Amino acid sequence: MTTTTNKAEATTEPAARETVLDARGVTMRFGGLTAVRDVNLTVNSGEIVGLIGPNGAGKTTFFNCLTGLYVPTEGEVRYKGTVLPPTSFKVTDAGIARTFQNIRLFHNMTVLENVLVGRHTRMKQGLWSALLRLPGFKKAEAEAAERAMQLLEFIGLQDKAQHLAKNLPYGEQRKLEIARALASDPGLILLDEPTAGMNPQETRAAEELIFKIRDMGIAVLVIEHDMRFIFNLCDRVAVLVQGQKLIEGDSATVQGDERVIAAYLGEPVASETGPAQASAPADEEASEASEAAETDEADGTDEAPEADAAPEAEEADETEDAPAEETDEADEADDAPSDEAPAAEAPAAEGADEEPSEDTPHDPASGKENDA
Numbered sequence: 608m609t610t611t612t613n614k615a616e617a618t619t620e621p622a623a624r625e626t627v628l629d630a631r632g633v634t635m636r637f638g639g640l641t642a643v644r645d646v647n648l649t650v651n652s653g654e655i656v657g658l659i660g661p662n663g664a665g666k667t668t669f670f671n672c673l674t675g676l677y678v679p680t681e682g683e684v685r686y687k688g689t690v691l692p693p694t695s696f697k698v699t700d701a702g703i704a705r706t707f708q709n710i711r712l713f714h715n716m717t718v719l720e721n722v723l724v725g726r727h728t729r730m731k732q733g734l735w736s737a738l739l740r741l742p743g744f745k746k747a748e749a750e751a752a753e754r755a756m757q758l759l760e761f762i763g764l765q766d767k768a769q770h771l772a773k774n775l776p777y778g779e780q781r782k783l784e785i786a787r788a789l790a791s792d793p794g795l796i797l798l799d800e801p802t803a804g805m806n807p808q809e810t811r812a813a814e815e816l817i818f819k820i821r822d823m824g825i826a827v828l829v830i831e832h833d834m835r836f837i838f839n840l841c842d843r844v845a846v847l848v849q850g851q852k853l854i855e856g857d858s859a860t861v862q863g864d865e866r867v868i869a870a871y872l873g874e875p876v877a878s879e880t881g882p883a884q885a886s887a888p889a890d891e892e893a894s895e896a897s898e899a900a901e902t903d904e905a906d907g908t909d910e911a912p913e914a915d916a917a918p919e920a921e922e923a924d925e926t927e928d929a930p931a932e933e934t935d936e937a938d939e940a941d942d943a944p945s946d947e948a949p950a951a952e953a954p955a956a957e958g959a960d961e962e963p964s965e966d967t968p969h970d971p972a973s974g975k976e977n978d979a
C-alpha cells in the first residue's frame with residue numbers, strides 16, 4: 608500500500624473537535640416515495656465520515672438535502688450550529704462545498720477558470736467594481752487567481768492550468784472538481800463517489816488527497832461504493848438502506864454488522880492489507896444494485912428516477928442544479944449534465960456551451976424547491 612497518511616495520523620485531535628455538520632431527522636419525500644427517512648448524522652471537525660448503501664438507498668438525495676439543492680420534507684440541517692439556508696449558493700457561502708457523482712465541470716473553460724468559478728463565492732466585489740475594474744476588483748481577482756493556482760498545486764494540476772477541462776483524463780477531472788470545491792474555502796466538503804471510474808492507482812491517490820484535505824482542517828463526508836476505500840479512509844461510516852440509517856460506527860463495527868453484510872456488503876471487507884474488497888453483495892438485491900452501479904457509471908443513467916419523478920421541475924432545475932461549491936449564476940444557467948438523466952438534461956443542454964457533465968439534482972416531485 609502506498610498510503611502515507613491514515614486515520615490514526617489525523618492532525619486534529621478529538622479534544623479540539625466541534626460539530627461541523629448536524630443533520631437531524633432529515634426526511635425527503637418525492638410524492639409517495641420516501642427517499643430519505645428520519646436520518647440523523649453529525650460530522651465533526653477533523654473527521655472523515657463515510658456514507659454507504661446500495662443503489663437507491665438515498666445517499667445522493669441526503670447530500671442534496673445537506674447542500675440546499677433539496678429542501679428536506681422534514682428535519683433540520685445545521686452547519687456549525689446554525690441552521691442552513693435552503694439555497695445552494697448560501698450553503699456554499701456558509702462553508703459547505705461538494706462534488707457530484709458524475710463530473711460537472713465547465714468543459715470549454717480552462718482548468719484554472721474552473722477553479723476560479725469555485726472561488727466566486729468568496730469574492731465580495733460589487734458589480735460596479737467589476738464593470739469599472741476598480742483597483743479593489745483587480746486586487747481581488749489577482750488574489751483569486753493566486754489561490755486557484757495554490758489549489759491546482761495542491762491537487763497536482765498546476766502544469767495544466769491553461770488546458771481545457773474537457774481534455775483532462777477522467778481522474779484529473781475528478782481532482783479538478785475537488786479543487787473547485789476547495790476554492791470556496793469550505794469547512795466541510797461533501798464528496799459524492801470521488802473515485803467512481805478511477806483505476807486503483809487513481810483511487811489510492813484520491814485517498815491520499817482526502818487525507819490531506821482532512822489535515823487542512825476540512826471535515827469530509829464521502830459517499831462511495833468502493834468499500835476498501837471507505838473503510839480505510841473513514842473515521843466513521845453510516846449505512847443507509849432504503850432511506851434509513853441502518854447503523855453508524857467505525858469501520859470494524861460496520862464491516863462486521865450482520866445487517867450490513869446482508870443488505871449491502873455480502874461478505875466482510877478485507878482491509879487494504881487484505882486480499883479483497885467486498886462491494887460485491889451476496890444477496891440478489893444487492894447484487895443487482897452493484898450491477899446497476901456499474902452500468903450507471905458507464906451510461907450515466909443512475910439519476911433517471913429523479914428526472915422521471917419531476918418533469919415539471921426541470922426548468923427550475925436548470926437554475927438550481929449548480930454544484931453547491933460553484934454557486935455562480937453562470938454555472939447555474941449553463942449546467943447541462945451530459946451523462947445524466949435524459950429527461951432532465953434535455954432542457955438544460957439547450958445552448959449550454961459550458962457544459963458540466965454531471966448528475967442533475969432534480970426538483971422533487973413534492974415541489975418543495977429552492978434555489979431557483
Ligand SMILES: Nc1ncnc2c1ncn2[C@@H]1O[C@H](COP(=O)(O)OP(=O)(O)OP(=O)(O)O)[C@@H](O)[C@H]1O
Nearest residue numbers: 637642662663664665666667668912913916970971
Ligand atoms: N427528484 C427525485 N424524484 C423522485 N424520486 C427521486 C428523486 N431523486 C431521487 N429519487 C429516488 O430516491 C431514491 C434514492 O435515490 P438516490 O439517488 O438518493 O440514491 P443513492 O443512494 O444515491 O443511489 P446511488 O448509489 O445509485 O447513487 C431512489 O429511489 C430514487 O429513484
